[in-house]
Amino acid sequence: MHHPPCMTAQSFSIGELGRRTRCKVQTIRWYEEVGLLPSPARTEGGHRVYGPAHLARLDFIRHARELGFPLDAVRALLALTDRPERECEEAHALASSQLAVVEDKLRRLETLRVELARMTDACRGGVAGECRILETLADHSHGHCASPEHAAVDAAGITA
Amino acid sequence: MHHPPCMTAQSFSIGELGRRTRCKVQTIRWYEEVGLLPSPARTEGGHRVYGPAHLARLDFIRHARELGFPLDAVRALLALTDRPERECEEAHALASSQLAVVEDKLRRLETLRVELARMTDACRGGVAGECRILETLADHSHGHCASPEHAAVDAAGITA
DNA sequence: ATGGGACCTACAGTGACTTGAGGTTCAAGA
């Protein structure tokens, strides 16, 4: 078990970068591939070598992703940090639309929680033929209340 | 503009089934392909013809999906309805694990909501270089509190 | 007979990665 290679304060390997950002190595490589993270320098043998700028940028990306911003929004936010003289209206718009998305999901998940809780509560064990859970699922007139056009939308997904 | 074809109480087309279950036609075909919905009879010309049993089964599937059960769970639940003499323990286990998933997501989304609200609140307009939103995202020591091993897990996804 | 909506198959694309195969490089210990 040896220590990580090329591990200084200024320069580190992809594995070390992953450790510092709680990000999988493959994910880092993928962010590079899709242009979120600039291609780093390489060793003679072809291993990636990162510096503090990469670390900061990846931290930014991870934080934004953890808040549920889709990659396109992350890209737009990164572009803003690269041009600090521009107005930050766009950042505000992206953040508040993400807030709206999250609030909407909270409302819908709460509805699901209530129905699931009712289901599990009603089931008193026994045979599948008499199971309340299965009955509820089979009930044609179940009480979901999404608007028609958004009926089946993303209720499974709830993807931030 | 003609009325839907072969549209009786007992037998109907894929389009009519979709209308009755709020389910897209392609999705129905896909459920058939992956074995959730049995292959229906066909007309001479090859059009699918469904009956009440298909309608009931698809309603069941849609309802379970809307509650966020993954397809494998839906498959297991359907298997139980097909064997009503078996114990419903499994249904109970599936429902309560789904409830736990939803509750976990609610907790995490609430955390996100608070942080996003704080961010948008703090931003008072101006130039990107001074934007609170961008600063917060860039802040290395941001206050997310997920456990280490679940840190970046699905915070973007929040997939039910 | 005709027009055109509804249907058919087959395949590609989505988001955001994850997993796998198969091979190469690096650094520590002997």
Place this chain on the structure above:
DNA sequence: TCTTGAACCTCAAGTCACTGTAGGTCCCAT
């Protein structure tokens, strides 16, 4: 110096639950 084996490399395919497209066929009211 050599060996070991974790960490690295590329490329390709798989995940989930669909959605969308292309190019054709069928059905049925007029």
